[in-house]
Amino acid sequence: MAQVNTVLGPIHPKQLGMTSLHEHILFSTPGWEYSPEARQHFDAPRVFEKIYNDLLDFKAVGGVTVVDVSGIGIGRDIEFYVCLSRYTQVNIVACTGFWAERKILPYFAERGIDYHTELFVKELTQGMGTTTVKAGVIKVGNSGDRFTRLEEMTYRAAARASRRIGAAIVTHGTQFAKKQAEILLDEGADPTRVIISHLDAAYALDLERDKELARKGFYIGYDHIGTEGWSSAAYAMPDEKRIELVLEMIRSGFLNQIVLANDTNGWSVGLVQRGTQQHTYAHLLRNFVPKLLKSGISEDEIHTMLVVTPANVLPF
Numbered sequence: 603m604a605q606v607n608t609v610l611g612p613i614h615p616k617q618l619g620m621t622s623l624h625e626h627i628l629f630s631t632p633g634w635e636y637s638p639e640a641r642q643h644f645d646a647p648r649v650f651e652k653i654y655n656d657l658l659d660f661k662a663v664g665g666v667t668v669v670d671v672s673g674i675g676i677g678r679d680i681e682f683y684v685c686l687s688r689y690t691q692v693n694i695v696a697c698t699g700f701w702a703e704r705k706i707l708p709y710f711a712e713r714g715i716d717y718h719t720e721l722f723v724k725e726l727t728q729g730m731g732t733t734t735v736k737a738g739v740i741k742v743g744n745s746g747d748r749f750t751r752l753e754e755m756t757y758r759a760a761a762r763a764s765r766r767i768g769a770a771i772v773t774h775g776t777q778f779a780k781k782q783a784e785i786l787l788d789e790g791a792d793p794t795r796v797i798i799s800h801l802d803a804a805y806a807l808d809l810e811r812d813k814e815l816a817r818k819g820f821y822i823g824y825d826h827i828g829t830e831g832w833s834s835a836a837y838a839m840p841d842e843k844r845i846e847l848v849l850e851m852i853r854s855g856f857l858n859q860i861v862l863a864n865d866t867n868g869w870s871v872g873l874v875q876r877g878t879q880q881h882t883y884a885h886l887l888r889n890f891v892p893k894l895l896k897s898g899i900s901e902d903e904i905h906t907m908l909v910v911t912p913a914n915v916l917p918f
């Protein structure tokens with residue numbers, strides 16, 4: 603029976619409940635821990651309290667599971683995640699894999715495809731890093747202006763690991779969404795195990811692209827929800843525009859392939875704290891879902907996107 607790996611152990615897909623499939627508990631740039639300001643960046647009780655409260659707030663509006671897609675080197679801290687999940691009783695699914703090249707540590711950059719395939723498989727089946735806590739998904743990313751050789755290698759390794767284990771892949775790097783799909787398909791990945799993330803980036807909206815990817819079987823991530831006018835990010839835009847994307851994809855028959863999330867950071871370690879007070883894990887359920895309902899999307903359709911789809915995507 604396929605199960606979902608959370609940081610507290612495997613669970614039945616029915617235990618996922620309302621799930622946000624693309625979030626970050628911790629997010630950083632590798633190397634911060636060696637800076638003289640490290641203590642300032644990561645005052646553990648303060649960071650714990652902030653994320654603990656965010657997770658309880660998410661739970662208060664009906665949230666049950668958060669998927670952390672930070673991965674190796676950009677903040678993933680297994681023991682910290684275990685404590686957060688234990689004390690909040692919110693399921694946390696952590697990932698193996700990487701963000702784009704500039705946040706891949708040299709140690710890993712110097713290694714090849716077989717190493718990475720085995721690394722991903724090991725983290726999914728035995729445990730992440732030196733722990734016995736298993737990853738639940740594979741994250742891969744590419745840069746905004748190009749798709750580097752190193753990045754392509756991580757995509758190919760992710761496809762091989764996914765083929766072997768069945769785990770889902772979550773991507774990053776909207777400008778190259780079609781190339782992501784090509785590489786993964788070339789490596790034999792099952793598109794129904796892949797979420798192409800961030801397709802709601804303001805600078806790269808393309809509904810025809812989204813439909814084409816969905817026709818091939820991929821999941822379509824509209825997962826920057828809540829990154830609106832307050833943000834200087836190039837991908838920011840009003841949530842109302844995201845609702846238009848969701849409506850059009852539902853009209854086109856792709857309800858079962860839409861993924862929704864906030865892509866927010868519980869704590870940005872050593873970086874400018876991203877977001878507003880409102881842009882926390884709870885935003886999706888507290889502010890976005892009521893707008894979906896008002897736009898004519900039904901409770902059933904919302905249940906499909908937030909409960910049924912995650913239960914299809916995550917188990918292996």
Ligand SMILES: [Zn+2]
Pocket residue numbers: 624625626671774865
């Ligand atoms: Zn993200």
